[in-house]
Structure formats: C-alpha cells, structure tokens
Amino acid sequence: MKHRIYPLDRIAITVMAILTILIGLIIMGGDHAVPIVRDFSWQEKRVGMEDTAFILSFNRTMDWPKVEENLTLTPELPGKLSWSGRRLAYTLTEPMPYGTEFKVQLSQVEEVGLSPNVQPKVMQPFAGTFRSRDRAYVYIGVNGEESGRLILQNLTQDQKTILTPNDLVVTEFKPYPYGDRILFSATAKRLVSEGEFNPKLYTVTTGLQANPPDLNNSSQKPPGEIEEVLDNQRYQILKFDLAADGSRIVVQRALKEGAGLGQVSLWQLPTGKSIQLLEKVEGGNFLIAPDSRSLVIAQGQGLAILPLEGSENDQPLEFLPKFGMVLSFARDGSAATMLKFNPDFTKSLFLVTTQGQQTELLKTSGSILRATFDPKKQFLYCLLTQVSAGEEYVEIPYLATIDLATQKETRLLNLPNQRDTTMALAPDGSALLFDQAIEASPNNPEISQTNQGSSVTTSNLWILPLDSSNQQPASVGSGIDPQWLP
Template sequence: MKRFDKIVLGSIFVLSLLVALLWGFGDRQPVSVQQFSWEGKKISVTDRFFSLSLSQAIDPEFVAANFSIDPPLPGNLSWAGKDFFYTLNELPIYGQEYQLKLAAPDTATANDETLEILTSDIAIEPFLARFQSRDRAFAYIGTEGDDRGRLILFNLTQQEKSILTPADLTVLDFETYPEGDRLLFAAIPTAALNTNLDDLQLYTVTTGLNTTTTAEAEAGIGKIDLVLDADEYANGKFQLAKNGQRIVVQRVNKEDPRDRSLWVIEGSAEPRGLGIPADEFLLSPDAEVIAVSQGGQLSIVPLGRNSGAIQAKEKFTRLLAFSPDNQQQIALQETDGISSLYVLNENQEEGDRVLLRTLTPIIDCRYEPRYGQTLYCLKIDEAESLGQVVEEPFLSAIDLETGDEIPLLALPNYRDVRLSVAADGLALLFDQVVTANPTPNSDLFTENGLAVEGGRVWLLTLPELERDVEIQAVPPESLMPGFRPRWMP
C-alpha cells in the first residue's frame, strides 16, 4: 500500500472516530438564555406575558423544573421550539422587584418526582435576571399652604413628593393617562382678574413616571400643555378613556346656554360636539361607546362616526361601571325608593340579571381589578342626629356571583367621596373633605360647586375577599392633607 493511500485511510479512520464520538456524546455546549423580554423593564398590570429565547431547543419539562420567580408570580409556561412564553395568572404587585432564575439546582435538594429530570444529560448555563413592577404612586390636589389647589404626585415606593402644577393654576379635577407619564387636569387660571368656574380649561402635565432614564424623568416633570380653552364654551365634567385615546367633556355655550352638549376630543383633532346633553356619563374602557344619563334614563351612545345607533335602556337610571375586559356593565335602577344593581352582559345569551336590591342609595361602584369577582360600592345610609337626618356614606364589597354584600368601612360624612382602587387591587384611596357654601373669596371647589375648606387623603388596605373566610376590618391610614386622590395606573 502506498504512503498516500495510508494517509487517506488514516484520515478516514480519524474522521469516522470523531463522528462516532459526536454521535455518541452529542453537543456538550451548555444551553444558555439568549433573550429575556422583561430584563431591566418596569412592568404594569397590562403586561401579561414574557418570553425567553434559548440557544437551542430542549425538553420543556427541564425548563419548567428549573424555572423560578421570586417573589412568586403565578402563571403558565408554554413553548415553541427554543422560545418559551410565561403567561401570568395574576396581576403583578406594584413597588416590587422580581428575580427570574433558570439554573439546575443541587440534586440533593430535588424531590423524587423531579430527580430524573434534574439529573438528565442537559447542561444549562445559569441565568439570573431582575425586573420591576411600576412604583406605587398616586396624585391628588393639595388643600393647605403652598400646595392648595395644586396637582401633586406622591410616590409611595420612593417616598417622594412632586408638585406638578404652578401656583397660578387652581386644579379642580384630573385623570391619568394609561402609561402614567401624563395627567389630564381641569384648572382655573387664577392669574387673570375675575376668574370663575366658567373659565375652567383642560391641560396635560407630565409626571416623570415610567421613563427610561433618570435624566428623562427629572426633565419631564411638570411640563404643561393646553388641551381645551374656555373662550366660547364653559367646560364642566370630563373623562379620559382608559386607553388615553378619547376625552369627553360637558360644554355650555357662554352666549347661548341652550347650546349644551357633550364634546369629544380625539388625539390632536379639533373637538367636536355630539349634540347630546348629559347629567352623568361614563366612557367604556375601549372608548368606543359612552353611557349617558339624562333625565333619569340611560342611553348607550357609540362614538365612532359610523358605528351604529344609540341604544336606549330606559329602565335604568345610569351606568356605574364597565368591567376591565369590557364584557360586563353594572347598571343602576332606582324605583320607588329601591336601588337595584344589574349586571349587563355583552353576550346576549346570558342576559341581564339582578345583582342586588336595597333601600340604601348607591352612589358609585368600582370593579376589583385583581380577580374581577368583586364590586366595591359606595352607599349612603341615613341616620337621625339631633332631630336632623344625616347622611352616612359607607363602603361595601359585593360578590358578583352571589350578590352577597360585606360592609368594609364607614366613610366621612361627605357624599362626594372620591374612591380610587389601585391598579393591582391591593389598596383603596379616598378623601375626607370639609365643604361650605362658596363666597367671593372661595378659591377651591368640589364637583358640585361647594367651596373646599380642607381635606385629607386616606389609604385603606383591601382584604382578601375569599368565600367562607371572615373579613377582618382594617382601619384606614391617614396620609396627608388633600382631596380627589387617584392611583397612577
């Protein structure tokens, strides 16, 4: 055999041996995480899933057994090839830092059921990442000293207070944009002479929250833009859609009070009148319809230019709440001194059903956002004191399945209590306001035109409303002087 032939045969033997070794032992390169969609991110309750991309496809059971989040975030793991997806079953808790870990633990700590998976031939490069939920924060209107009439942001997580508006604007109400980066507020420009409620204008102001860098957050606090003036029309109640896409506001022509209607503002487009007056109104979460109450009767008005006819629901007085998923509404019927709550379903096959009937007037209701099985309602009881009938507001929780009601808290003797449930469903804010009839010197007003003499913001930690468990009353915590508190989303 020639020398060249020997070299060729030797090379073939060596290559065959290498192929056999690779076939027998496989690629021993450890699996690694190539991308984690939430790494370094601040998540909100609208963030429902994240993804993990691995360097190669591996047994999903191995990933499930070696995957953990601390503190726990319950959810379900799914996969497609080397990409894994984790969908949350519960809302994240605000003000938390979470740690995600994907690494094979010590086999000594594994139980019998997972030992076979953990001792498999798969090698994985340990992966550790952190992400945060949004800070727990709220805004309110100050009632004392230099804060009076100014919009204030308080970050509970950081224990930081920021005054957002200048002293020459007296703020009467506000709403939050979905990212929490801006607020929409109504204010009177007090720098002008002889100003009154007819001079109420709408503005936006930046909060500095949920920005990507500290520099952006600091530079972005307190930037104000005018949204709607009061030159020809007086502005009244307003509402911002939860998706931030539409604003609805009551307007009255200053020259002709008969010209009274709801107006819509969509993005940067010019405001347009709907030609529909309303005593009360409520926007749906997707901003596609508005529930209008006029003369004690309810109508559902589509806001698209070609989106159907108005639906009259004359047996109801007004709509109190839309469910977060927009599949249900809570309607109020008031007849002969009886207040009835109805659950209206988008699915016509289920039909409408009575949730609660009571002799106690119902002022407002809010869906509990965490599980969507509870309704928080503000009701007004009446008691006699010193020969006079006194209104006594109280907060109760109503089970949406059974209609069972649990009283939670007696509220201050003030009908216009503002309730705000935190986005993660763990706490509720309310105010206690001292009012008087307005005078020429009054500078701060409630929605009903009463002068605000003083106010206080309170926080109530909400209980776990599990069935067959006795609810323990938790006293509210007094936070600071102010009124109209509202959680940031």
C-alpha cells in the same frame, strides 16, 4: 495560452478552501451551540396591571417540563406556563403587587434531544429583572400653597411632588394609562377669586418613568411640564373623560355666546388630531368604554352605547332602557356596574355583562356613589350611603364590598357624617384611598371644591389597607379627590 493567476485570486481561493474545511468539520462534529434565552419580553421594563404575561424566547426547543420545574420568580408571582415551538409564555394568575422588583431565573435545563445518539446540551443560565410600577396616587391640595394644585405622592419612593403651578386651580383630572402624564381641567386663580370657574384642559408630566413592555423606547420627563390641550374661548368645558388607552378625550362643552348660548354638545379629541363634534349625540352622564372606541351615555330613559369611530349615521351599538347611569367597568370590558332609579325612589346597583346578563346586587334608599371592580373581578368595592332614621334626612357614607358570586354585602368602614367623600381602589387591589372633606362656612368659602361642588376648609386623606389582617385606616395628609396612578 496560460491563464494567469493574480495575487488577489490566490487569496480568494485560499479563503474559500479554509471556509470549506471549517464547514466540513462543523458538519462532522455536530451542532455545538449552547441553548440560551434569546429574548425576555419584560427585561428591565416597568409593568402594570394590564400586562398579564411575559415571553421567554429560546434558540432551541427545550425540555418544557424541566423548564416549568426550574423557572423561579423572586419574589414569588403565581402563574401558569404554556409553550409553542421555542417560545414560553408565563401568564399571571394573581394581581402583581406594585412597587416591587422581580427576578426571573432559569438554569439546569436541557434542550430536547435531536436523536438518541446525541447528548442534549444544558442551557446557559439565565437571569432577568423587571419592576412593577411605583405605588403612587395624585390628589388636589386644600391647604396653604398646595390649595387647588395637583399633588403626587409616591409611596414607593416616599416622595411628594407638587405638579401644577400656583396660578391654576384644578377642578378635575384623569391619569394617562402609564402614569407618566395627567389630563386635568383648571381655571386661573385670579378668575376663581372673582367667583368664575371657566377651565381649560391641560396635561402635566408626573416625572414617573413609562417603560412598558409594548414600547421599545421610553423617555422620562421631569415632573411639572404643562401643555395646553383645549382652550375655553368659545365653549365652557363642563365635563371630560379620557380613553383607557389614552388615545382620545371626550369633552362636554357649552357654547358661551351667540344664538346657541348655553347649548351643550359633545366633542372628541383624538390624539394628534383636531377636535371633532359628535353629531347627533345628546345626553348627560357619560364614560368612554374600556375598548376606547365607544361611549356609554345616558339618553332619555336609558343608556346608549355609541361608536366613536365611523360615520355620523352609525346607529347605537346597544341601548339599555333600564339604567340611568354607568358607574364603572371591569378592566377587560367584560362587565360594568350600572345604576337603576326605581319608581319608589330607591336605587339599584346592577352587574351587566357583555353576555347580556343583568344581576341586581344592591337596592338602597341611600346613594350609590362608587363601585369599582377588584383586579380579579371577584368583588366590588363600593362607596355607599345609608339614610339615618330620624326626622331630618341625612345620608351617612360607608365603605363596603359586594361578593359578585353571592351578592353578599360586607361593610368595611363607617365614615363620619360627611357625604362629600370619594374613594379609589389601588390598581393591584392592595388598598382603598378616600377623602373626608370639611365644608367651608358660607362666610369663609375656600378655593378648593369637592366633586359635589361644595367649598371646603380642609379635607383629610386616608388609606385603608386590604392585603393585611390589620385593616385599619391610616391618615396620609390633606387633600380631595385622590386617585391612584394606573
């Protein structure tokens, strides 16, 4: 009996024969695929200071010394290369300037030869782009329709935006890590006009695009979209801090009624969860550590480092009895600045590392208001005060740097006789931003208030450039509590 061959069988046999011939030709002719860059981890991304390396992935193992020789970044961005298999990592060695578009190009590079008899192939030329985040800062307005409102100043786009409505008076704020949102506390203006400050917590969008390398999809929302985060019905919000990764908020609150009237407690609000009381946690000044999972808080005669994740019976991770306040952390969490209150009524600024080293950087009879690490952790930028020589006790503020290697203090700028001053260092280390508030008279108090609680008539904002030879401050408008977006 003959096996009948159907038309569909003939087609299948013909296709298989053609494929077999093609595969044989490819095998005999060798691999003709051209080396290419398959993936660039920063392609069309918005990159910030926390992003320290990009990766180029190839479809072939390349001649890495030639890659190093031919890879170009425009404008130049110093870094070092390392490679493993078919992946190349470029790690930055200098801070990335904000508000800049970069081009990455690579050409005229061959793959590693498979054998002496096979000519290595030259890769297809590659060109990629990425941008650093815009140079932008936020402050609280003090004049006219801006009074008590959050204002965004985008230096890269030369654009100013009022973020919060006229019926809210902002008292404090913290930017989220990508700069696309801001967490802030605010009280209704009608209550403020009656002398009552009883804030709620809100978030507001900035309108800036968050497109970081660690997110696949990014959405850009318009500025000014407000969402309530925490109400003030049972508790008065006294102070809050936002984790470096935006994953949680820690809030200090006081009970407004009942048997525990005025009792102060600490709470945490993880993203997407309900607010949680931090059991058995008492103290004063606090900051969330850079790991976003622990809290540094003043307790008794020292500072305690407490876990924010785990059971309520967890013991403190560490206790530092010498210090009374933590001022700031290095971005990578390897060091912190802490304040010691001495028996002779002076104050000392200490550098404390995770290795347990404690170095006194400064001792003063004045005040140590701010201490911020530069991006390379070589200097501290400080806002300090000096007690004037005379019968009346007066503290005169000034800006200074401290070399962390030599402990040498260098004065940058003397400020007028106005203690209510705040200072912020740009994330790329390019400039200092500071305010100089003019207090309102007792008979004419204004809505806006400084961090010290003083009502102000107006306040001037200044930028002091640090990356040029002309380090002279420039006036940039009016406002208080300026902060750079990260």
